Amino acid sequence: MIGLNELSIKVPTYELAAAAGIMPNIFQGFINNGMRKGIPKELWKGVVTLYDDANILQRFTGNHNPNNxxxxxxxxxGKVLYFYDRGFSVNALKALKVKINE
Incomplete structure (x- = not known):
């Protein structure tokens, strides 16, 4: 998100977290409140935690390196024009910007 800002990339942006399994569903309120504590209120609308559809997102994007x-x-x-999942990369950010400007 900081990289997008630094390159003045203006596109609708959402941060999706995928919390799969029965335990996240049980503690959904606790998880949501905990995440909100670390995010300024004006950014809450751009952060979504998926519970029921978490497995769908994980299957779609992969989950081999869960920290990336x-x-x-x-x-x-709904067509994916660009996908990157190998950690932070300035070159990947520049490639994303090129795709956005196409």
Whole structure:
């Protein structure tokens, strides 16, 4: 998110967390409140935690390196135009910007 800001990339952006399994569902309120404590209130609308559909997102994006962010650029028709999941990379950020500007 900081990289997008630094390169003045203006696209609707959402941070999705995938909390799969029965335990996250049970503690959904606790998890949501805990995440909100670390995020300024004005950014809450851009952060979504998936519970029921968490497995769908994990199957779609993979979950081999669970600590790596997965960055996707999706067009208005739901087509994935760009995907990166190998950790932070300045070159990947620049490639994303090129795709956005195409």
């Amino acid at each position: 962010a997965r960055v996707m650029l999706i067009d208005g028709n």
